[in-house]
Amino acid sequence: MYMMEKVRIIVGLGSCGIAAGGKKVYERFKQEIDSRGLDVILEETGCRGMCYHEVLVDVVSPYGRGPYGHVTPEMVKEIVDTHVLDGYVVPEFLVPLEDRMSLYKQQRIVLRNCGEISPESIDEYISNNGYQALEKALKQMSPEEVIDEITRSGLRGRGGAGFPTGVKWGFASKSLGNEKYFICNADEGDPGAFMDRSILESDPHSVIEGMLIGSYAIGANHGYIYVRAEYPLAIQRLKIAIQQAKDRGFIGEHITGSDFGFELEIKEGAGAFVCGEETALISSIEGNRGMPRLRPPFPAICGLYGKPTNINNVETLANIPWIIMEGAKAYASFGTEKSKGTKVFALAGKIRRGGLVEVAMGMSLRDVIFDVGDGIAGGHEFKAVQLGGPSGGCIPASLLDTPVDYESINQTGAIMGSGGMVVMDETICMVDIARFFLNFTQNESCGKCTFCRIGTRRMLEILERIVAGNGDQNDIELLEELAQSIGKTSLCGLGQTAPNPVLTTLKYFRDEYESHIRDRRCLAKACKELISFAIIDEQCKGCGLCIKVCPAEAVTGEKKKLHVIDADKCVRCGQCVAKCKLGAIARVDRY
Template sequence: MYNIKVGEGSCGISAGAAKIYSLLEKSNTDNIFGLSVTGCIGMCFLEPIVDIYNNDELCARLVQVKESDVEYILQFIATGDESAIKNLKISDDDSEFLSKQTRIALRNCGIIDPEDINDYISHGGYSALSKVIESLTPEQVIDEIKISGLAGRGGAGFPTWFKWNAARQSDGEEKYLICNADEGDPGAFMDRAVIESDPHALIEGMLIGAYAIGAKEAVVYVRAEYPLAIARLEKAIEQAKEKGYVGNNILGSDFSCSFRIKAGAGAFVCGEETALIESLEGQRGMPRLKPPFPAQSGYWGKPSNINNVETFANVTWIISNGGEAFAALGTEDSKGTKVFALTGKIRRGGLVEIPMGKTLNDVIFDIGDGMRTERAFKGVQLGGPSGGCIPANLADTQVDYKKLSATGAIMGSGGMVVMDESTCMVGMAKFFLDFTTKESCGKCVPCRIGTRRLLEILDRICKGEGKEGDIELLEELCIQIKDGSLCGLGQTAPNPVLTTLKYFRDEYEAHIKEKRCPAGECIDLISYNVLPEKCIGCLMCQKKCPVGAISGKVKEVQTIDHDKCIKCGRCKDVCRFGAVEIR
């Protein structure tokens, strides 16, 4: 019997997967084939994706499926004739996107049904938890994690075993295990994908963590912007309760742990663990002074441990396969794999999990297949607002905590935004400062006011009002903000400015000295012009110009009056001959 699985992560649904599912459902009243949803396989550029299994074996992966393609799928199911779906099948080239990855945290994503605990169990789920409860002491669990070399995947890269051990050693009966699923980095969505696609992997990893530190209560702090993730997680917790994996006397042992979901209300600073705790307690999410660390005094003043989603998803695999198997992957300093959200001007965008030690070039060109525009690769932004821009000539840098930090960027949570020559790097720095200015909680003056001053200077430079000495002023201010801020947000907020100054200084100078934006992006520094050799005089641009700035007779070359032009770009949008150019 054929089994059809429709990929329904958030982006699959917005690409139309839910409609395809309901069409298939309607035509399957006689249960001719099995039909289920699955999560996100990570190939966002090919959504919606429909997998057809012959019993348990994948026989066809169909991509960019449209509603009108459903009839071909039904035809194949009825006849078994592959020619019906020939045109929908994924190409060999695109299949490389998956085959070149090593999937640990994403092992079940896009394969199992996230809403069915039995599917998870049949893929080996909850066996790690049984192993832990039946045969390992909490100390042995912590040792296994220590052997694996797992470091926190949320950004800071702190050794997981160390945090667990500190929480374990803290006095007190009442302890909390918290999962940070408040994925705030713009450009990162791996945590959403894991929760939506494999929620039990998170629950199991958290249960193992709770067992190790001695917590009886686990809390998942998840973004309210992720409604599907919250719904699937709620369902998964209910199912785990029914099966006896969550609640009192788990699997008949003395170990008890309850689960709770808390929806965040939108504040980037809550990614900082003490701010997250404040928010959990119903307060403004402002960071606390450390020490005491959460391991000593966290949620409600009790010992608490906080890890992010990807970290917990790795924990389960480590217990099942052994710490050494995990440590065998990666480099001297960074073990295991890392998930990246590959986006921007890339041909194949999506979720990529690779062993540490691969280079950025491997990810961008080998897996991501390079630029989707004809322009050259300029650089890659790593780590979101706390990270930095790495230029093309350093893209042979290995994915490794220390090596990435040496460039001035950070591993971060794994947002990887690829840029081509049309992206202005001063504009990029301004973009991130605009973000951190809004998200600064306001507790530390250097962060609250300093980021605003940085933004003002960058804004001035982009408008062509940059002055001699601005670059030095930016640098000085960056150092003061880094030194004078309490938490990670302020300490890293200047990174986008510092890295672009380090690697793209010439662009800053072009803006300031020549009043020119080399990328052609800063609106005040560019002008629209008609290329005489390409213009055929169709008058399309003239008709669409909202301010009447374009003149010229039919079949003659048009001219743009720069005094009238408001640079809205409509002429360039509507020209079918590529005759409007930005200078």
């Protein structure tokens, strides 16, 4: 007898899905199913990467499959009525075809399970070949063979620096000592990057499996996952995953009957960006202030509690099971000569399809942004893309054909970084962006190195006076001098790369600095001190919306008559511009 498969309703409940109201949608489905006594399966999954369509609901039935986007509780009844009961998809709620097709432009290795399986079910992970790579490594491969496989795959550290993972493991494996540690760095701190959060929330077992394989390879029996405290959902799902892995014998003694044993703990970070640097991270796990120390000795020789320690980033580790299963050759078939495999990017800012994408290395920035990401939102123009967060830089339109690989991105002055890609349009001021990042690094400098501690503060002060229209002629030169000194005299990556946002914007958008200083003009009309707002007479119909929204009572005028803005009262918040439907309020130069 033909058994009809049950209908499955899968609600995306990563942080983005929850933020968009996913839990309410899930609850409404539950109510509908319970009250009607329906025999369907309701599940949750993690992030599918299409954050711009959250809340996403996938209904899988024998009649058809519909990923529905922007689902609200009000839409639930119709989806149940039409799709679940009558067997027709609801076309007007579906994610548009071209957005679904954009998934095919990606190459999903790291994100292979994200949005496909329930992150809280080890069974679903196992049924998608989970923990098979671990079994293969333990039963068929020696630790040296594992290291060799990873080395040949060409995998490089995805945390930002791009050091070859296999070589790193080789160092730790050769290091003497019977006690070694394996740490997963999940202290994703770059503003604008959220790949690691999504991986941990959507597929925590792949990271745990990667750690287990790595620990077997280097001979570590104790591991830590150092997670940002700002990621409560990731921590919660990791805890569940670790417990499940323990119950199934993947963590503990004699894993899958071998001699290999491993214990794993979560360490919650306490909020310090510098702890993403490996020696600072180690110091933080030890319970101290998270300050970096001089290397060498490298952690592979002398790390946590003075023992040999290997540290890898979340995305790096999520690659490992796939490489062990499919082989180094398959992995190396993606990418460029020096940058193999794929890279996950977090697309954000002024882009239409904001979310997570995974593409083969070597794709051009243009293709990532305009093809996979579908270009700029709101009819604006592309101005720059920021890569690498506070350590990276802004890449202008003229360099959009740069392929995404470590070396090519470095040549632009930015860095690959962990994968944050913030897209900016013509309304964004590049001097302000430089100020924004300097403010960040200045706050996060641990204070150990003088040039980083004081130099970043001086740079910030200069940038603050430039955006306020009080810049001095020599300021650009002074910025360049400080940038050089800070880069040269800082101990860790934070200080060495802190000037990058300033250096790249100076390189590609120098005219913006100059016009701020020389003419007291912000070309993007973004810097508050340098602009004012004016009503365009021909456009204003006197509707009064701007009067209502103005917090400073700066707009006056009678109904249906031309309104006027009092520049002295105006606090330049821009709310009137956002509110005006007629485009009747313009940002104009103040000086």
